[in-house]
Amino acid sequence: MSKTKALPLIESTGRQSVEPCCPPLTERPFTADEAETAARMFKALGDPVRLRLFTLIASHEGGEACVCDISDVGVSQPTVSHHLKKLKEAGLLTSERRGTWVYYRVEAPALAGMSQLLPHTPAPSPASA
Amino acid sequence: MSKTKALPLIESTGRQSVEPCCPPLTERPFTADEAETAARMFKALGDPVRLRLFTLIASHEGGEACVCDISDVGVSQPTVSHHLKKLKEAGLLTSERRGTWVYYRVEAPALAGMSQLLPHTPAPSPASA
DNA sequence: CGCTTGTTTCGACGACTGTCGATATCTGGT
DNA sequence: ACCAGATATCGACAGTCGTCGAAACAAGCG
Numbered sequence: 001m002s003k004t005k006a007l008p009l010i011e012s013t014g015r016q017s018v019e020p021c022c023p024p025l026t027e028r029p030f031t032a033d034e035a036e037t038a039a040r041m042f043k044a045l046g047d048p049v050r051l052r053l054f055t056l057i058a059s060h061e062g063g064e065a066c067v068c069d070i071s072d073v074g075v076s077q078p079t080v081s082h083h084l085k086k087l088k089e090a091g092l093l094t095s096e097r098r099g100t101w102v103y104y105r106v107e108a109p110a111l112a113g114m115s116q117l118l119p120h121t122p123a124p125s126p127a128s129a
Numbered sequence: 130m131s132k133t134k135a136l137p138l139i140e141s142t143g144r145q146s147v148e149p150c151c152p153p154l155t156e157r158p159f160t161a162d163e164a165e166t167a168a169r170m171f172k173a174l175g176d177p178v179r180l181r182l183f184t185l186i187a188s189h190e191g192g193e194a195c196v197c198d199i200s201d202v203g204v205s206q207p208t209v210s211h212h213l214k215k216l217k218e219a220g221l222l223t224s225e226r227r228g229t230w231v232y233y234r235v236e237a238p239a240l241a242g243m244s245q246l247l248p249h250t251p252a253p254s255p256a257s258a
Numbered sequence: 259c260g261c262t263t264g265t266t267t268c269g270a271c272g273a274c275t276g277t278c279g280a281t282a283t284c285t286g287g288t
Numbered sequence: 289a290c291c292a293g294a295t296a297t298c299g300a301c302a303g304t305c306g307t308c309g310a311a312a313c314a315a316g317c318g
Protein backbone atom coordinates (compact mmCIF):
# COMPACT_ATOMS: atom_id res chain seq x y z
CA MET A 1 0.00 0.00 0.00
CA SER A 2 2.98 2.21 0.47
CA LYS A 3 3.33 4.68 -2.36
CA THR A 4 7.05 4.16 -2.45
CA LYS A 5 7.77 4.32 -6.11
CA ALA A 6 11.36 3.83 -7.13
CA LEU A 7 11.81 6.97 -9.10
CA PRO A 8 15.40 7.09 -10.20
CA LEU A 9 15.76 10.82 -9.68
CA ILE A 10 17.39 11.19 -13.04
CA GLU A 11 16.31 10.30 -16.50
CA SER A 12 18.06 7.22 -17.79
CA THR A 13 18.84 8.75 -21.13
CA GLY A 14 21.75 6.44 -21.73
CA ARG A 15 23.92 9.46 -22.40
CA GLN A 16 27.00 10.57 -20.58
CA SER A 17 25.42 13.68 -19.14
CA VAL A 18 22.70 12.89 -16.70
CA GLU A 19 19.42 14.68 -16.42
CA PRO A 20 19.16 15.82 -12.83
CA CYS A 21 15.77 16.08 -11.19
CA CYS A 22 16.34 19.66 -10.21
CA PRO A 23 18.68 22.58 -10.73
CA PRO A 24 21.51 23.20 -8.29
CA LEU A 25 20.30 24.16 -4.84
CA THR A 26 21.62 27.68 -5.24
CA GLU A 27 20.10 28.40 -8.62
CA ARG A 28 16.48 29.09 -7.87
CA PRO A 29 13.80 28.19 -5.32
CA PHE A 30 12.61 24.65 -5.73
CA THR A 31 9.01 23.98 -6.49
CA ALA A 32 7.13 21.76 -4.07
CA ASP A 33 7.51 18.84 -6.45
CA GLU A 34 11.21 19.36 -6.97
CA ALA A 35 11.73 19.64 -3.25
CA GLU A 36 9.80 16.45 -2.73
CA THR A 37 11.90 14.56 -5.23
CA ALA A 38 15.24 15.90 -4.14
CA ALA A 39 14.43 15.50 -0.47
CA ARG A 40 13.78 11.82 -1.05
CA MET A 41 17.32 11.40 -2.28
CA PHE A 42 18.92 13.23 0.60
CA LYS A 43 16.69 11.44 3.05
CA ALA A 44 17.83 8.07 1.75
CA LEU A 45 21.40 8.96 2.60
CA GLY A 46 20.39 10.68 5.81
CA ASP A 47 20.84 7.63 7.98
CA PRO A 48 24.25 6.52 9.26
CA VAL A 49 23.61 2.85 8.72
CA ARG A 50 22.37 3.40 5.19
CA LEU A 51 25.33 5.59 4.47
CA ARG A 52 27.71 2.92 5.66
CA LEU A 53 25.97 0.28 3.62
CA PHE A 54 26.06 2.52 0.59
CA THR A 55 29.73 3.38 0.88
CA LEU A 56 30.44 -0.26 1.56
CA ILE A 57 28.83 -1.20 -1.72
CA ALA A 58 30.07 1.80 -3.67
CA SER A 59 33.66 1.20 -2.72
CA HIS A 60 33.43 -2.52 -3.27
CA GLU A 61 34.92 -4.07 -6.34
CA GLY A 62 32.85 -3.26 -9.37
CA GLY A 63 30.54 -1.02 -7.37
CA GLU A 64 28.62 -4.01 -6.16
CA ALA A 65 28.58 -6.29 -3.18
CA CYS A 66 26.81 -9.31 -1.84
CA VAL A 67 24.63 -8.73 1.18
CA CYS A 68 26.75 -11.23 3.03
CA ASP A 69 29.73 -8.94 2.53
CA ILE A 70 28.17 -5.89 4.09
CA SER A 71 26.11 -7.28 6.93
CA ASP A 72 28.53 -6.14 9.57
CA VAL A 73 27.46 -2.60 10.34
CA GLY A 74 26.20 -3.25 13.83
CA VAL A 75 22.54 -3.93 13.17
CA SER A 76 20.63 -7.14 12.67
CA GLN A 77 20.29 -8.78 9.32
CA PRO A 78 16.63 -7.83 8.87
CA THR A 79 17.57 -4.24 9.51
CA VAL A 80 20.28 -4.40 6.90
CA SER A 81 17.76 -5.77 4.45
CA HIS A 82 15.35 -3.02 5.37
CA HIS A 83 17.89 -0.29 4.69
CA LEU A 84 18.99 -1.82 1.44
CA LYS A 85 15.40 -1.80 0.37
CA LYS A 86 15.13 1.86 1.22
CA LEU A 87 18.20 2.69 -0.81
CA LYS A 88 16.83 0.66 -3.65
CA GLU A 89 13.50 2.45 -3.50
CA ALA A 90 15.35 5.73 -3.63
CA GLY A 91 16.92 4.62 -6.88
CA LEU A 92 20.42 4.63 -5.47
CA LEU A 93 20.90 0.88 -5.64
CA THR A 94 19.79 -2.04 -7.73
CA SER A 95 19.78 -5.66 -6.70
CA GLU A 96 20.28 -8.89 -8.51
CA ARG A 97 20.08 -12.45 -7.28
CA ARG A 98 22.90 -14.81 -8.24
CA GLY A 99 22.23 -18.22 -6.90
CA THR A 100 22.07 -18.14 -3.18
CA TRP A 101 23.27 -14.59 -2.86
CA VAL A 102 21.85 -11.20 -3.67
CA TYR A 103 24.13 -8.52 -5.00
CA TYR A 104 23.49 -4.84 -4.61
CA ARG A 105 24.96 -2.40 -7.06
CA VAL A 106 25.31 1.37 -7.06
CA GLU A 107 23.10 3.15 -9.54
CA ALA A 108 25.76 5.53 -10.76
CA PRO A 109 23.46 7.85 -12.73
CA ALA A 110 21.39 8.53 -9.65
CA LEU A 111 24.50 9.47 -7.75
CA ALA A 112 25.59 11.72 -10.57
CA GLY A 113 22.18 13.33 -10.56
CA MET A 114 22.58 14.08 -6.90
CA SER A 115 25.99 15.56 -7.40
CA GLN A 116 24.55 18.03 -9.86
CA LEU A 117 22.34 19.43 -7.15
CA LEU A 118 25.33 20.77 -5.31
CA PRO A 119 27.39 23.58 -6.70
CA HIS A 120 30.89 22.46 -7.63
CA THR A 121 32.41 25.78 -6.81
CA PRO A 122 35.59 25.67 -4.74
CA ALA A 123 33.92 27.36 -1.81
CA PRO A 124 34.07 31.08 -2.55
CA SER A 125 35.85 32.44 0.48
CA PRO A 126 35.36 36.21 0.59
CA ALA A 127 38.05 36.47 3.24
CA SER A 128 40.70 35.26 0.82
CA ALA A 129 41.42 38.23 -1.44
CA MET B 130 19.45 19.84 26.75
CA SER B 131 19.54 18.56 23.27
CA LYS B 132 23.02 17.56 22.14
CA THR B 133 22.55 19.36 18.84
CA LYS B 134 25.91 20.88 18.28
CA ALA B 135 26.31 22.96 15.17
CA LEU B 136 29.24 21.20 13.67
CA PRO B 137 29.96 22.84 10.36
CA LEU B 138 30.86 19.61 8.61
CA ILE B 139 33.91 21.16 7.10
CA GLU B 140 36.89 22.89 8.55
CA SER B 141 36.71 26.62 8.16
CA THR B 142 40.27 26.92 6.99
CA GLY B 143 39.63 30.17 5.19
CA ARG B 144 41.15 28.65 2.10
CA GLN B 145 39.64 28.07 -1.27
CA SER B 146 39.68 24.31 -1.02
CA VAL B 147 37.38 23.07 1.67
CA GLU B 148 38.12 20.22 4.01
CA PRO B 149 35.24 17.78 3.62
CA CYS B 150 34.19 15.68 6.53
CA CYS B 151 34.57 12.48 4.59
CA PRO B 152 35.90 11.10 1.34
CA PRO B 153 33.59 10.69 -1.64
CA LEU B 154 30.90 8.10 -1.07
CA THR B 155 32.45 5.79 -3.61
CA GLU B 156 35.99 5.92 -2.33
CA ARG B 157 35.94 3.67 0.69
CA PRO B 158 33.55 2.45 3.38
CA PHE B 159 32.72 5.14 5.87
CA THR B 160 33.55 4.65 9.49
CA ALA B 161 30.70 4.87 11.95
CA ASP B 162 31.76 8.39 12.85
CA GLU B 163 32.03 9.55 9.28
CA ALA B 164 28.65 8.07 8.50
CA GLU B 165 27.18 9.85 11.49
CA THR B 166 28.55 13.18 10.41
CA ALA B 167 27.70 12.90 6.75
CA ALA B 168 24.26 11.50 7.46
CA ARG B 169 23.49 14.58 9.51
CA MET B 170 24.10 16.74 6.47
CA PHE B 171 21.96 14.69 4.15
CA LYS B 172 19.27 14.44 6.77
CA ALA B 173 19.10 18.19 7.08
CA LEU B 174 18.27 18.45 3.39
CA GLY B 175 16.07 15.38 3.50
CA ASP B 176 12.89 17.29 4.14
CA PRO B 177 10.92 19.00 1.36
CA VAL B 178 10.12 22.07 3.39
CA ARG B 179 13.71 22.50 4.50
CA LEU B 180 14.88 22.05 0.95
CA ARG B 181 12.52 24.73 -0.26
CA LEU B 182 13.60 27.08 2.48
CA PHE B 183 17.21 26.41 1.69
CA THR B 184 16.88 26.96 -2.04
CA LEU B 185 14.81 30.02 -1.32
CA ILE B 186 17.63 31.48 0.69
CA ALA B 187 20.42 30.19 -1.50
CA SER B 188 18.93 31.66 -4.63
CA HIS B 189 18.05 34.92 -2.95
CA GLU B 190 20.12 37.98 -3.57
CA GLY B 191 23.43 37.69 -1.83
CA GLY B 192 22.69 34.18 -0.66
CA GLU B 193 20.66 35.49 2.22
CA ALA B 194 17.06 36.23 2.98
CA CYS B 195 14.87 37.59 5.72
CA VAL B 196 12.57 35.10 7.36
CA CYS B 197 9.68 37.27 6.28
CA ASP B 198 10.68 36.68 2.67
CA ILE B 199 10.56 32.91 2.85
CA SER B 200 7.64 32.19 5.14
CA ASP B 201 5.41 31.10 2.30
CA VAL B 202 6.16 27.43 1.86
CA GLY B 203 2.85 26.10 3.07
CA VAL B 204 3.56 25.58 6.74
CA SER B 205 3.00 27.77 9.76
CA GLN B 206 5.51 30.36 10.76
CA PRO B 207 6.67 28.45 13.87
CA THR B 208 7.35 25.48 11.66
CA VAL B 209 9.41 27.63 9.32
CA SER B 210 11.42 28.80 12.27
CA HIS B 211 11.86 25.22 13.42
CA HIS B 212 13.24 24.14 10.07
CA LEU B 213 15.55 27.10 9.81
CA LYS B 214 16.91 26.16 13.20
CA LYS B 215 17.54 22.63 11.98
CA LEU B 216 19.40 23.87 8.93
CA LYS B 217 21.39 26.18 11.13
CA GLU B 218 22.28 23.37 13.50
CA ALA B 219 23.44 21.33 10.54
CA GLY B 220 25.83 24.13 9.69
CA LEU B 221 24.16 24.88 6.38
CA LEU B 222 22.85 28.29 7.39
CA THR B 223 23.77 31.13 9.65
CA SER B 224 21.47 33.77 11.01
CA GLU B 225 21.84 37.39 11.93
CA ARG B 226 19.40 39.83 13.38
CA ARG B 227 19.12 43.24 11.77
CA GLY B 228 16.69 45.35 13.65
CA THR B 229 13.30 43.77 13.50
CA TRP B 230 14.20 41.10 11.00
CA VAL B 231 16.37 38.03 11.07
CA TYR B 232 18.37 37.15 8.00
CA TYR B 233 19.48 33.66 7.16
CA ARG B 234 22.50 33.11 4.99
CA VAL B 235 23.88 30.08 3.21
CA GLU B 236 27.08 28.71 4.69
CA ALA B 237 28.81 28.17 1.37
CA PRO B 238 31.73 26.12 2.70
CA ALA B 239 29.38 23.56 4.18
CA LEU B 240 27.66 23.22 0.86
CA ALA B 241 30.98 22.82 -0.87
CA GLY B 242 31.93 20.18 1.64
CA MET B 243 28.80 18.27 0.81
CA SER B 244 29.45 18.48 -2.88
CA GLN B 245 32.77 16.79 -2.37
CA LEU B 246 31.05 13.75 -1.02
CA LEU B 247 29.52 13.02 -4.37
CA PRO B 248 31.63 11.93 -7.30
CA HIS B 249 31.66 14.50 -10.08
CA THR B 250 31.99 11.88 -12.75
CA PRO B 251 29.77 12.31 -15.80
CA ALA B 252 27.80 9.16 -15.01
CA PRO B 253 29.63 6.30 -16.70
CA SER B 254 26.99 4.80 -18.93
CA PRO B 255 28.03 1.31 -20.02
CA ALA B 256 25.36 1.37 -22.72
CA SER B 257 27.09 4.18 -24.57
CA ALA B 258 30.02 2.16 -25.92
C1' DC C 259 5.14 53.00 28.20
C1' DG C 260 2.13 50.23 25.67
C1' DC C 261 1.03 48.66 21.03
C1' DT C 262 2.27 46.30 16.75
C1' DT C 263 4.99 43.43 14.01
C1' DG C 264 8.54 39.85 13.43
C1' DT C 265 10.61 35.70 15.26
C1' DT C 266 11.47 32.01 18.50
C1' DT C 267 10.23 28.78 22.09
C1' DC C 268 7.03 25.63 24.34
C1' DG C 269 3.92 21.75 24.77
C1' DA C 270 1.25 18.55 22.58
C1' DC C 271 -0.07 15.37 19.13
C1' DG C 272 -0.06 12.14 15.19
C1' DA C 273 2.86 10.11 11.83
C1' DC C 274 6.86 8.14 10.49
C1' DT C 275 11.29 5.47 11.26
C1' DG C 276 14.78 2.33 12.89
C1' DT C 277 15.16 -1.63 15.29
C1' DC C 278 14.39 -6.30 16.67
C1' DG C 279 12.92 -11.43 16.80
C1' DA C 280 10.17 -14.60 14.51
C1' DT C 281 8.92 -16.34 10.38
C1' DA C 282 8.57 -16.93 5.42
C1' DT C 283 10.83 -17.45 0.92
C1' DC C 284 14.38 -18.78 -2.13
C1' DT C 285 18.37 -21.68 -3.64
C1' DG C 286 21.50 -25.35 -3.71
C1' DG C 287 23.10 -29.59 -2.03
C1' DT C 288 22.42 -34.28 -0.08
C1' DA D 289 12.08 -34.77 -0.39
C1' DC D 290 14.54 -32.80 3.05
C1' DC D 291 17.77 -29.78 5.13
C1' DA D 292 20.86 -25.73 5.58
C1' DG D 293 22.26 -21.21 4.49
C1' DA D 294 21.03 -16.59 2.66
C1' DT D 295 17.79 -13.00 2.24
C1' DA D 296 13.23 -10.81 2.69
C1' DT D 297 8.92 -9.94 5.04
C1' DC D 298 6.00 -9.39 9.14
C1' DG D 299 4.45 -7.49 13.49
C1' DA D 300 5.59 -4.97 17.33
C1' DC D 301 7.68 -1.38 19.88
C1' DA D 302 10.31 2.79 21.24
C1' DG D 303 12.05 6.88 19.66
C1' DT D 304 12.25 10.69 16.52
C1' DC D 305 10.11 14.13 13.48
C1' DG D 306 7.02 17.51 11.44
C1' DT D 307 3.34 20.13 12.57
C1' DC D 308 0.37 23.22 14.98
C1' DG D 309 -1.54 26.92 18.32
C1' DA D 310 -0.38 29.45 22.26
C1' DA D 311 2.70 32.03 24.42
C1' DA D 312 7.18 34.28 25.07
C1' DC D 313 10.73 37.28 23.44
C1' DA D 314 12.70 41.21 20.62
C1' DA D 315 12.59 45.59 18.25
C1' DG D 316 10.62 49.65 16.61
C1' DC D 317 7.09 53.24 16.99
C1' DG D 318 3.27 56.03 18.71
